[in-house]
Amino acid sequence: MKKWVFSNKVLFIFLIAFLIRFLGIFNPYFGVNKGEVIWFSFVSNWQVIYLGRFLALLLGLISLVFCFKIIKMLFPENKNRQLLFLFVLAINPQFVFLSRFTTLLGLSFFFVVLAVYLLVRARQKHSWILCLLAFLFLFFSLFSWFSFNRQVDFLPAWEPFGIFSDIGIINAINDSRGAEIEFGIQSIARLLYNKSYYFVFWLSSFVKQYSLNHIFSLVENNGTSLLFENTPMLLIFAPFFVFGFFKSFEILSYNKAFVLLIALVAGGLPSSLLSSSFVQDAFIFALLPISFYVVLGLEHIWKKKLWQNIFILLLIANILVSYYKIIDDFKRTEKLPNQRLYSEFMEAKK
């Protein structure tokens, strides 16, 4: 691919990414996130919320740039892979909606992407300073979560790991050991049902996130998700993800495939530790490796012209339906417009 053609394609994808994130974000009736109100509660003018949104948009776009740079550094020769990865991320509904609202998750995500970029760069340059910087940004990422919780409720530092304080699990373990009704052999009950069940429960919640319906279909009935009940990734990518995932060790070198697998596992850790139920928004960290698996699947299957055309048609349909559905559901949730929400909050605060 010629350099100017490649550059034009990159610019075009960035233009799409910008438009899809920017259009409509200053609409005062397109409000939902209480976090936005809380975050700016110290300012008397409610319109300052839009400043936060603009910042989120900026962070989203910069994160996209760094994602592109990471893939460029890892696969400098494979231009198609770079473009496909950029495109899949640019239109990813969850990433798009993360860039349209003021949440600290967006900031956290930005720091993580930056840290990964610095780590890859540090490995190439053999620079320990860059490595140190990367860990600093990872710490920032973690800190952005804690600061959010502390500002609102002054919660202890371990509070985000909600799974370990879930009263339901504690009661379940006690009941399984015969706390309420004694049954079975008590020594066996004590042997099988103890604190190790936290780990089993966590593992169960952890692997549940990777269920295809959570990634490519309607998410769980979770009103706090920015996407409501819509798809974090476009459904059309599901078969490509499955194919890319299982063929990754064949397509990539063993080391790269292994690192990718680790990134996928690590990406699911924050959301699985936060609560005993699924936290859709926090699963954003896993969407980077998932997008990469999609790209692997796409480039491997994408061989015949006919299939390409069919895929593009389906992709356009999927984009139209998905985005329309998200916006439509968003509008009809009868959430309060920002202005009212803000004034109600301020009054309550008084």
Next chain:
Amino acid sequence: MTNKKRQILALFFIFGVAFFFRFWKLSHYPVSLSIDEVIIGYDAYSILKTGKDHWGEFLPLSFKSVGDYKSPVLIYLLIPAIKIFGLNEFGIRFTTALIGSLTPLVAYFLINCLLKNKTVSLFSALLLAASPWHIQFSRATFEAVLALFFLMTGILVFLKSLKNKGKWWWLTGFFLSLSMYSYHAEKAFIPALLVSLAVIFRKKIWQFKRNAFLALVVSLLILIPFICLMFSSQGQTRARSVFFTNDFELRILRLEKIKNWSGRSIIEKTLNGEIVNIASFWVKRYLEYSDFSYLFFKGMNYTHPKFPDVGVMYYFELPFFLLGIFVLANKTKIDKEKKTLIFSWLFLGPLPASLANNSQHPLRSLTTLPMPQLISGLGIWYFINWLRKVKIWKMSKVILSFALGLAIFISIFYYLDIYYVHCPVHYSHYWMYGMKEAALYAWQNKDQYDQIIFDPDFGIEAKNIRSIPFAYVLTYGQVSPEIIHSARKENNGPLSFEGFVFRNVYWPEDKNLKNALLIASFWQLSPKEIPTEKVVKMISLYNGQPMFYLVETDKE
């Protein structure tokens, strides 16, 4: 020892394991006959005695049963067992347990036919023999176990017959047709699998087209009554009632969407309309079967949410399942056609369940078996081979082998504890625990009362379980089918026979009845309202929670 002897020994071992898991304490666990079991058992008994089901229909192809039009094969196959062992828990459960014990043997041959690897086949068959997914449904009277057995046999014959120019394909047609008669899920699964088979093996099928045509003719001949039935109102009743469009969740979603529907443009109606919502809901339902939490941690639903539970596969299988898919996709040197068949089966398996109205339904997705076990077995085989070849410290090999053995032991032991100890405590009411005791008491003391009124509704948090006490009364009283036939014909008011009446109990009115025995849950016969001396018996659930009260009214 020769290879043949080893194989026979392996087969005996597989059957032994499967038999143990399915027959051990079969009469006692599940703790009571469920609604389906008791009515299937009595219908088989009725056919045995009179040639008619309990509605009085002669040799039906679709049993009206409790209004859900059950598939016929299991009921007919139950007759010999009921003749030999009698109309009791063991007799009713025997046929499925036996077929369930034989299924891992068929799985062994099928997997060997696909992978040409006896060790993997042995591991996979053993995993199926001890699989919670299969044991659960083999230990109770579920038609799906039978349908799976015929399905696997049919595909085995198809693959075996590829070598002899498709001479036995007519047998495939026979078994697959029988499978479609056996359970509803197969009615959706088998046509889809046949299309994949036709695409995957198109060259060979074209090559032996005469035998393929013969198989088609045999299938069509067997299926003619079935096809007629499918177009009748009887056949459609079941399909309509369980189709996913009737799902409660989807109904709510659709109700929310049609708010302000009239004022919306065509674009709005197209992009966020009925078709899009129904399609995306079905996709969600289908993809839910890829949930590893369902597969390995929670799928069996033996306990309440957040309680320790068991998946449809064991915990220890999770890494081997993932490894198995990697191996199958990248490493094994098996025919491309057979590899495609394995993946097609795996992906089509949840199709019937996704088209029905519940999320993550292990029974309806039983069609996926034995592919998950094949993949786990492949993973275990690959891991053991790697362990033998890899040059690491010998002691670490011993530790790894020991850890694997321990993980398998703990997983199975844990499952048995959940199944035999915890599940009855949590869910005995769903198995209608207490109905047998109430029915037996009623029969023993029947002469003392003019009428016995048996209430079908009960529940723990609410009166949300509807049982069929008449079937328990018929079964445990070994009532002659002619009595229920004539009772069904009368069809005016609540069902009644032999002094039993099956309707809701209403204490403020029913207390005025003379010389009657009322059997109902505490929702209708609250111990606070009823004088203690009137309560002749109290029946508890398996966990000791009082559920049914047997109350007598004034004698004169």
